[in-house]
Amino acid sequence: MNHPDGLAAEPKNSGRRWGFRPSFPVIMFSVLGFLTLGLFAFVTIRPIQVLPRITLGPGYFLTDANGAAVTNEDFRGSIVLYNFTYLNCTAPCPETSGTLQEVQARLDELDTGGIPVRLVTISFDPARDTPEALQAAAAKLGADPAVWTFLTGAPERLKWLIGGGFSVYYEEREPGDFRFDPAFMLVDGAGVLRAEYRTAVPDPDRILRDIRLVAEEVHNRQGVANYAYDAAHLFLCYPR
Amino acid sequence: MNEVSDSPESEGEVREPQVAPKKTVSGRLYALLAVGLLLGLLLGWVLVRMSQGRPLFGPPQFHGLVIQSPPPLSNFTLTATNGERMSLLDFRGKLVVLYFGYTFCPDVCPATMVELKHMMEKLGRDGKDVQVIMVSVDPERDTPDKLGEYVTQFDPSFIGMTGTDDELLGVTTQLGIFYQKHEGTPATGYLIDHTATVSVLDEDGRLRLVFPFGTTGEDMAEDLRHLLP
The missing domain is CATH 4.10.260 (G Protein Gi Gamma 2)
Structure with missing residues (x-):
């Protein structure tokens, strides 16, 4: 009961x-x-931070310091940091190679999980920056040939690439004297532009952090984390 | 015990039970309707998503590389196979599938063109909103006639275009594509190295997808269906 x-x-x-x-x-x-x-x-x-996928990086065909052909496809699968300059750049000229030197020196402390990081300097003064001049500049800057590549090419192609593709201003005022806006561009392994640093001396910590974030996204995008990363992109969870 | 004590109560209070059962019945009915409606909606959602070949949650999974928040491409004007000057603006409202190659191309270009033909077959009637354009990066040898003959043998709707080096660089650079002439054998004449990707622009002229070389026509058609207006 x-x-x-x-x-x-x-x-x-x-x-x-x-x-x-x-x-x-x-x-x-x-x-x-x-x-x-x-x-x-x-x-x-923002437990997950991502870099915006800004746009597709431009395509190009240039020659390196050994006179060999190099295209954007050669860097597929690597994270690439670009800068644009000319080697005869003197006194009141934005010095951008120093940042690449520092990034190169600090690449060891960065764990990208096997994704290669490449540095590319593109010279917009092909008349004076011959392959020999590029080699000399690479030696002077202590560039590791496995990491740091120097490129140049035909003037109209350079204008389409740097001015058109990366939207970076440069102009030859007088023969051998250029006026240009300093800029660094970060392109991921799929060829997508992920970060722009439009300043003469960007913070190397910030560049290294951005490279790390791109590499992390490649490694962590598996299963459910895919959705989390998509959400992070959707809600603009960008680092500050 | 319960049965005995319950029945007199319900019999004793005549007025209240008259109202109360009605309320519970209609409440249950509404709840059932709501649950049924939700289940129906869920089932419909699942069916629609599955029929579209999409995952149940999240954005559609594309085979090609998705370009997020794509800016509109700058307009370009090239010479079409009928000798007319045509620009990107002429194709507003259509998905534009761009492929860069040349008619002397020994292997990669025909292979990709065949996949594009398969893509059109797979799309069927939806293909009317898709325009495939092959841009020749070899304006020296590819005259409009020759290019027209080449592309229409794959599909009569295909268009061929070409232009000067300066015009071509303006298009290729922003699509992440390079091309460069180099020496071949005397039998083939000079060859042109070029990126073998296929670019998809949406009806507003924004670059949305990039297919790597080797993507099948079936996969491309599936992706295009997600982008169709």
Whole structure:
């Protein structure tokens, strides 16, 4: 006799556990509330940070310091940091190679999980920056040939590449004297532009962090993490 | 015990039970309707997603490389196979599939063109909103007539285009494509190295997808369906 009574009493007790019986709208609103809060937390705390996929990097065909042909396809699968300059650049000229030197020196402390990092300096003064001049410059800057490549090519192709593709201004004022905006570009292994640093001396820490983020995304994008990364891109979880 | 004590109560209070059962029945009915509606919507969603070949959640999975937040391409004007000057703006409202090659191309170009032909076959009637354009990077040898003959043998809707070096560089650079002439054998004449990717522009002229060389026509058609207006 006790058993049926106890069973019958149970549903009433469970309804009173919180002092009220949560109705359907209340449950719906609390679920929605939790979802919104979760999303808000994801966007503000940003547990996953990504670099924007700005646009497709430009295509090019240039020659390196050995006179060999180098194209954008040769860097597929590597993370590439570009800068644009000319070697006869003197006194009041934005000095951008120093940043690449520092990045090259600090590549050891960076763990990209096997993804090669390459540095590419493109000279927009092919008349004076011959392969020999590029070799001399590479030696002077202490460039590791396995990491740092110096490129140049036909003037109209350079203008389409640097001016058109990377949107970086340069102009030859007088023969051998260029005016240009200093800029660095980071392109990922799929050939997509991921970061632009439009300043003469960017923070090397920031560049190294960005390279690390690109490499991390490549390694972590598996299974459910794919959706998390897509969400991070969707909600602009960019590093600050 | 319960049965005995319950029945007199319900019989005793005549007015209240008349209202109360009605309420519970209609409430249950609404709840059932709501649950049924939700289940129906969920089932419909699953069916629609599956029929489109999409995953249940998230954006469609593309075979090609997706370009996120693509800026509109700058307009370009090239000479079409009928000798007319045509620009990208002429193709607004259509998906434009761009391939860069040349008619003397020994292996890579015909292989890709055949895949593009398969893609059109797979698209069927949806193909009317897709324009395949082969841009020749060999304007010296590819006259409009020759190029027209070459592309239409794959599909009558295909268009061929070409232009000067300066015009071509303006298009190729922003699509991540390079090309360069180099010496071949006397039998083949000079050859041209070029990126063998296929670029897909949406109806607003934005670069949306890049297919690497070797993507099958089937995969390309599947991707294009997600982009069709």
